[in-house]
Amino acid sequence: MNPTTSTRRRRPAVSRAVTLMAAVLLALLVPIGAASAHDTLVSTSPAEGSTVADMPAKIGLTYDNIPIAMGSEIRVVDDAGNNWAQGPATVTNRVVTQAVQPGTPAGTYTVQWRVVSSDGHPIQGKFSFTTTSGAQPGAATPTAADAAPEQHGETSRGLAPWVIPVGVAVLILIGAGAVIAWRRLGTE
Numbered sequence: 001m002n003p004t005t006s007t008r009r010r011r012p013a014v015s016r017a018v019t020l021m022a023a024v025l026l027a028l029l030v031p032i033g034a035a036s037a038h039d040t041l042v043s044t045s046p047a048e049g050s051t052v053a054d055m056p057a058k059i060g061l062t063y064d065n066i067p068i069a070m071g072s073e074i075r076v077v078d079d080a081g082n083n084w085a086q087g088p089a090t091v092t093n094r095v096v097t098q099a100v101q102p103g104t105p106a107g108t109y110t111v112q113w114r115v116v117s118s119d120g121h122p123i124q125g126k127f128s129f130t131t132t133s134g135a136q137p138g139a140a141t142p143t144a145a146d147a148a149p150e151q152h153g154e155t156s157r158g159l160a161p162w163v164i165p166v167g168v169a170v171l172i173l174i175g176a177g178a179v180i181a182w183r184r185l186g187t188e
Contacts, residue, residue, distance in 0.1 A: 038117040044111070049128065055131045059085075059098045072088075107130065
């Protein structure tokens with residue numbers, strides 16, 4: 001066989017292998033971007049910034065997807081830093097609910113929330129509302145305020161912790177595949 005003919009046949013094969021590797025890389029990276037989209041808080045009850053007559057028995061947060069119950073925490077904190085949440089937060093469909101202790105005094109309350117998004121990653125935020133009536137200050141004893149979740153703006157969202165290692169592993173596999181294909185095509 002003529003060496004020029006062999007080189008001409010090899011170049012299209014190498015070109016196809018490189019194109020195939022690029023297509024595989026693109027196909028693998030598209031789902032990574034979609035998988036890192038976190039749930040979004042759609043509404044709250046009471047509404048953010050609202051004024052209500054009495055403290056509701058429960059605080060509700062509605063999301064665009066169904067969050068994971070494990071690790072969900074909602075704190076209902078008054079101006080003095082007392083947490084009035086009672087018991088654990090519960091998840092029913094797209095709504096995370098937190099019971100509130102009876103006997104809350106009138107005032108401004110900040111709801112600090114942290115839930116696990118349906119994609120498995122924690123998201124957090126806060127909102128405030130005001131009550132115009134309630135128990136006399138000191139009438140009920142709130143739970144001790146735990147350390148508040150660290151806040152980064154209204155909602156904190158991070159990059160999925162597995163995205164970078166998986167992306168690196170995929171790139172290594174694609175690179176190794178390209179080297180193997182290049183060597184095999186070079187020996188033909």
